[in-house]
Amino acid sequence: MGSNLDQLREALGEVSDLQEAFRVLAWDQETFLPAGGFEGRGVVLSTLGRRAHDLFVSDRVTRLLEATEGEVSSLDPGSDEASLVRVTRRDQERDRRIPSELVGEMATASSAAAPVWREARAKSDFAMFAPHLARNVELSLRRAEAIGYESRPFDALLYTEPGMTTSQLEVIFAGLKESIVPLVKKIAGKADAVDAGCLHGDFPEAPQLGFVNTVIERLGFSFEQGRMDISAHPFMIGMNPGDVRLTNRVSRGLVTMAIFGGIHESGHGIYGQGISPALARTPLWDGASNGVHESQSRLYENLIGRSRPFWKHWFGELRALFPEQLAKVDAEDFYRAVNRVEPSLIRVEADEVTYNLHILLRFEIENDLLEGRLKVEDVPEAWNAKMVEYLGVKPPNDAEGALQDIHWSFAGELAGFPAYSLGNLMSAQLLAAIRNDLPELDGQVEAGEFGPLLGWLHERVHQHGRKFTPAELLLRVTGQELDASYWVAYAERKFGDIYGLN
Numbered sequence: 001m002g003s004n005l006d007q008l009r010e011a012l013g014e015v016s017d018l019q020e021a022f023r024v025l026a027w028d029q030e031t032f033l034p035a036g037g038f039e040g041r042g043v044v045l046s047t048l049g050r051r052a053h054d055l056f057v058s059d060r061v062t063r064l065l066e067a068t069e070g071e072v073s074s075l076d077p078g079s080d081e082a083s084l085v086r087v088t089r090r091d092q093e094r095d096r097r098i099p100s101e102l103v104g105e106m107a108t109a110s111s112a113a114a115p116v117w118r119e120a121r122a123k124s125d126f127a128m129f130a131p132h133l134a135r136n137v138e139l140s141l142r143r144a145e146a147i148g149y150e151s152r153p154f155d156a157l158l159y160t161e162p163g164m165t166t167s168q169l170e171v172i173f174a175g176l177k178e179s180i181v182p183l184v185k186k187i188a189g190k191a192d193a194v195d196a197g198c199l200h201g202d203f204p205e206a207p208q209l210g211f212v213n214t215v216i217e218r219l220g221f222s223f224e225q226g227r228m229d230i231s232a233h234p235f236m237i238g239m240n241p242g243d244v245r246l247t248n249r250v251s252r253g254l255v256t257m258a259i260f261g262g263i264h265e266s267g268h269g270i271y272g273q274g275i276s277p278a279l280a281r282t283p284l285w286d287g288a289s290n291g292v293h294e295s296q297s298r299l300y301e302n303l304i305g306r307s308r309p310f311w312k313h314w315f316g317e318l319r320a321l322f323p324e325q326l327a328k329v330d331a332e333d334f335y336r337a338v339n340r341v342e343p344s345l346i347r348v349e350a351d352e353v354t355y356n357l358h359i360l361l362r363f364e365i366e367n368d369l370l371e372g373r374l375k376v377e378d379v380p381e382a383w384n385a386k387m388v389e390y391l392g393v394k395p396p397n398d399a400e401g402a403l404q405d406i407h408w409s410f411a412g413e414l415a416g417f418p419a420y421s422l423g424n425l426m427s428a429q430l431l432a433a434i435r436n437d438l439p440e441l442d443g444q445v446e447a448g449e450f451g452p453l454l455g456w457l458h459e460r461v462h463q464h465g466r467k468f469t470p471a472e473l474l475l476r477v478t479g480q481e482l483d484a485s486y487w488v489a490y491a492e493r494k495f496g497d498i499y500g501l502n
C-alpha cells in the first residue's frame with residue numbers, strides 16, 4: 001500500500017472513472033440514442049451519478065483527505081499535490097452537507113420537469129410549467145440551506161463560481177446596465193449602418209460544417225483527441241485528456257449558426273484538451289469554473305472570431321465555398337454583418353452588446369424568487385416588464401419570453417446564468433493581458449497564425465485545470481481581480497467604430 005496521497009489518488013480515480021462513464025452515456029443520449037432508449041438510460045445515469053457521489057463523500061475519502069493534509073502542508077500551494085488536497089477538501093465538505101435524499105429528489109424533479117418544459121414551450125403555456133419552477137425554487141432553497149449562507153441563498157448556489165458573491169454580482173451588473181443601455185440606444189439611432197442580409201440565403205450544410213471544422217482545427221482543437229457531432233443544442237463534454245467531444249448545429253438558411261456555434265464550443269474544447277494530463281482522474285481535471293470556461297469559448301467566438309483581422313483571413317475561403325451567395329460582399333461587409341447589434345427576444349441569439357442584459361434579467365428574477373419577492377405565477381409579467389425596460393422589446397408570448405431556456409427545468413440548480421456574463425467580462429480582461437504579451441496578435445490572426453494565442457492560453461490558463469479559483473487565476477494571469485471596465489471599453493471601442501458613434 002502506498003502513501004496516503006497515493007491511496008487518495010486511487011480512491012478519487014475510481015470516482016472519476018464512474019463520472020467518465022456517466023459523461024459518455026450522457027453524450028450518447030444527446031447525440032445518437034434512439035428515442036426508445038431514454039427511459040432506460042435515465043436509470044443508468046441516475047445509478048452512476050449516485051454511486052460516484054457516495055464514493056466521493058465516503059468515510060474512506062474523508063479519512064484520506066485528513067491524513068494527506070500533513071503530507072502536503074510543506075509543499076507550494078500551487079503544486080499539483082497541495083492543490084489536489086485543498087480543492088478536493090473544499091468540494092467534498094460541500095457535497096457531504098447535501099443529503100443523499102435531496103440529490104435524489106433533485107434528479108427526479110429534473111427528469112419530471114424536462115418533458116413538461118418542452119411541451120409548455122411548444123404550446124407557450126407558462127401555467128403548465130409553473131409547478132415545476134416552483135418545485136425548482138423549493139429544492140434550490142433546500143440545497144442553499146444545506147450548503148449554508150449568511151443572508152443571500154443565491155450565495156450558496158454560486159459555489160460553481162468559487163469566491164463570487166451575489167452582492168458583487170449586483171455591483172457588476174449595475175455598472176454594465178449603466179454602460180450598455182445608452183450604448184444600445186445610440187446604436188439603435190444608426191441601425192441602418194450595418195446590413196446583415198448577406199448572412200441569410202441558401203447555404204448547403206456540408207460545406208459549412210467542413211469550413212468550421214477547418215477553422216477550429218487551425219485555432220487549436222485537436223481531432224486526434226476529440227470529435228465533433230451534431231445535436232439540438234451545441235455543447236462540449238470532456239471524457240479524459242485524450243477525448244474531448246464537441247457538438248454543433250447547422251442552418252441552411254443562416255450561414256453564421258454553425259460557424260460561431262462551432263468556434264464557441266471549440267473554445268471550451270481547446271480548454272479541455274489543454275488541461276495538464278497529470279491532473280486526469282482527479283477533481284482538478286476540469287475548468288476553473290463555468291465562468292472561466294465561458295471566458296475561453298467567448299474569447300474564441302467573439303473577441304477573435306468576430307474580429308476584423310479574423311475575417312480578413314477567413315472570408316476568402318468561405319466565399320470560395322459559396323461564391324454566388326456571397327458574391328456581393330467583401331471581408332469588411334461580412335465582419336460588419338456578423339457584428340450587427342439589435343435588441344432581440346432570445347438570449348442564445350443575442351449579439352455581444354445586448355447579451356449581458358438577458359443575463360441581468362434572469363439574475364434578478366432568480367434572486368426575487370429565492371428571496372420571496374416574486375411569485376412563480378408572476379414571472380412572465382416581471383420578465384416582460386424587464387425586457388421592455390432593458391431592451392425595449394416585448395415578448396409576444398412566453399415561448400419567446402420566460403419559457404425560452406431549459407435551465408429552469410434543472411431542479412435545485414438556480415444561479416447558473418451569471419457564469420455567461422462573467423465569461424464575457426473575463427474574456428476581455430484576458431485579451432488585454434494577451435495584447436500586452438503579444439503586441440502582434442492582430443497581425444498573427446490576420447495571417448491565420450493562432451499558435452501564439454493558443455500557447456499563451458495553455459501556459460497561463462488551461463494547464464492549471466481547477467487548481468486555482470477564478471479570482472486566484474485572474475490575479476495570477478492579469479495581476480488584477482475581475483474588472484468589468486475591460487469589457488465595457490472593448491464594446492464601446494468595437495461597436496463605436498462599426499456604428500460610427502465616436
Ligand code: ZN
Binds near residue numbers: 294297
Ligand atoms: Zn459555452
